[in-house]
């Protein structure tokens with residue numbers, strides 16, 4: 001049974017169409033990264049999953065239950081880190097957690113939870129004095145209360161420094177190992193790369209890709225960029241490089257000595273071999289894998305010249 005099923009989900013806010021016929025599934029026990037640029041519809045989807053807002057049309061099941069008919073059951077088994085800080089200034093971290101533990105009927109130890117998010121030092125300080133990152137850690141600790149079956153994290157790295165973001169990923173991994181399904185949204189591809197089994201990319205309220213990180217990279221096509229520094233180059237050699245089966249694009253960057261960049265899908269040795277056959281001396285070369293950020297851009301803007309499929 002999938003942990004989340006979204007089927008033909010449409011949501012309009014008046015004239016504004018935020019989601020259009022959105023369908024996807026999140027498998028039980030997976031870490032699913034929900035990616036999209038600002039305004040793509042990520043928070044809208046999350047709010048619909050939790051029945052904070054109602055869909056215009058479509059069906060949603062969470063943990064096998066209808067999201068509208070069973071929202072209480074779903075929320076009691078789900079840990080949520082909402083977008084934006086929602087702490088109470090006058091309450092301490094301990095009080096926040098006691099409240100969350102009480103409302104879920106759980107028996108967690110507030111101190112142990114705060115240790116996990118590295119906030120134990122501030123346990124008896126009022127949240128009004130917290131930095132953004134500290135507030136975010138507290139909210140994460142609250143989401144962990146009661147060992148939820150499903151964690152829904154909306155932009156969990158907001159306000160966290162690189163260390164905090166790494167710790168957050170660590171917690172996602174631990175929770176997943178414990179058996180929880182994790183669904184988290186982000187507009188930063190890099191953050192999902194390390195922890196996600198699969199990634200869904202949302203653009204203007206529609207899912208433009210759902211795949212593993214590796215699969216996304218492959219289907220976006222822009223495999224490897226090869227940069228070769230040569231002693232000289234001519235048009236015939238450039239043409240020959242462009243005609244190679246594994247080369248999707250090749251450019252002369254100019255310079256002295258000249259530098260050629262080529263997008264290579266398969267073996268890079270064909271490019272080097274072709275140049276050497278023409279007695280062109282290779283002075284240096286380097287390769288760079290398409291970063292996930294490149295892939296994300298290609299799906300959400302098409303700017304890298306790679307069309308989303």
Ligand SMILES: Nc1ncnc2c1ncn2[C@@H]1O[C@H](COP(=O)(O)OP(=O)(O)OP(=O)(O)O)[C@@H](O)[C@H]1O
Nearest residue numbers: 013016018036037038039040041042043044045187
């Ligand atoms: N309450 C609302 N009333 C009207 N329009 C809304 C409302 N909430 C969201 N929208 C619109 O719906 C679209 C999707 O917004 P949503 O907040 O779901 O995107 P998002 O992917 O979460 O963006 P971000 O990364 O900026 O949080 C946007 O065009 C937004 O302007």
